[in-house]
Amino acid sequence: MKRKEKKIEKFPKLEQINKGTLKHVFGGTACTGVCDGTIVAGCCYYLAGPLK
């Protein structure tokens, strides 16, 4: 019960783990080669790859 007395406002700030950035804008159609390739369900005919 001792821990319940702790002042919650004094918690150290939670540190966000995922703080990366990406300049690529994700999106695209799923089936024809210009999608981002992260669709893990559905069709995802990714991969004609980034267009040249």
Next chain:
Amino acid sequence: MKNINNYLYKKNDFLRYNVDNKEYVFFSDTLQIFKIDNEDLIDFFNLCNNPQKENNLKIENIKSLFDFLENSKKESKPIEKLSIDGLKLNSLIFHLTNDCNLKCSYCFIFEKENKEKKMTFNTAKKAIDFLLKKSPDEKTYSIMFFGGEPLLEYKLMKDIVNYSKKIMDERGKKIYFTITTNGTIFNNEIISFLKENNFNILISLDGPEDIHNKHRIYKNNKGSFSKIIELVELLKNSDISFNIRNTITPDNENIVCIMDFFEKSKLNYGFGFAMNSKEVNEKITSYKNNDIENFKTNYKKLIDYFYNKIINKEEIYNSNIPNCLLRIDAQIGKEAACTSGKSTLSITSDDSIYSCQCIINHNDAKIGNLFDGIDTNKHSVFQAQGVKNIIECQNCWCRYLCSGGCYYEHYIENNTTNIPAAFKCEITKIQWEYLIKLYHSVKNVLPEYFDTAKEITKYEKIPFIA
């Protein structure tokens, strides 16, 4: 003091999990991940998971914890939620023919061998006019050749490429071409033509010979593997870049074996799942309870496989896994899974317009034609509905990673585009949960991977994306 529920997250507003004996929470709406390293927070999330259960926290403390978490979330980078409202057309998919020299068991184009289902040059011209009229101000456009097998209509494809280049040149526009092919029809002339016109080439190949030949067969039942490998070698020797599309079916019991084949062959590839289809053998495309359990086991092995490759700093030829990890790292959420029907439309031989290349055998899904244009009511139904319009997504922790899934599959399963196929939700959640855990495992051991991966993917802004 308000009701306690005002200070609790709903069960599916977060995913709580454990990696290497450390507790983490992933927030569904912001895609932020935090380590939960004190007992009050653990109690708080236990309470969120089960508000009826007895707990040690006073309501004042619950409010403080909630405010503290909200504050932590607020101070971080806002989530990038990508969406396209309405039509921002810049790409057309030409179904040159529904015909194919193969009869792959899971193919979603099921009206084949109909001679009338071949596009004419006149239809293609009309479609290009339509594209330019609809979106005159774009700087870049794309035409994607799809089928059936588009190389059965190589001459037509050549005529379309030459015509569209001329039209775009006259207007000072750029045009890109992509082709999705089964990789069995080619000759030196075709290869030179694809190279000259800087095609993005996507070849369907499902893995090692025994796995590929199980579903991707000729009409005489002979497997197509050896012919495709001939093309792959030829393209490699001709210094033409291409990518592989690998389709996974519920009967693939060893996904690692498939990925290992591509990795060892040093082929750039991405995997996707056979499109849910009731017209073809449903067993081949639909995951039942046992299949889902098997998939979970298999996918865990796949995650372990890629973890080892990453920490051993081996080159990775797969796109899905690194891209997913980068998305988690950069908190990239998407409002909608797919831009078909938003920036891309499919054109068929009878001048019809569909939003998606997979749905062209479903007359009900036609959204217009090249003479009368687009029926806006139908168009609003046949496009990715987005997380906000799918009730099931409101109760799902992975809504902005999955982004509402594939509307074609929703339509096939439930005859509406805004109710997902339940089994696809299951396998999607399995994957993202494992991917998030993989993210931590890599981040803990090799944090610099995320910078390296960005370099490897060499992404450029794709002009077809809003």
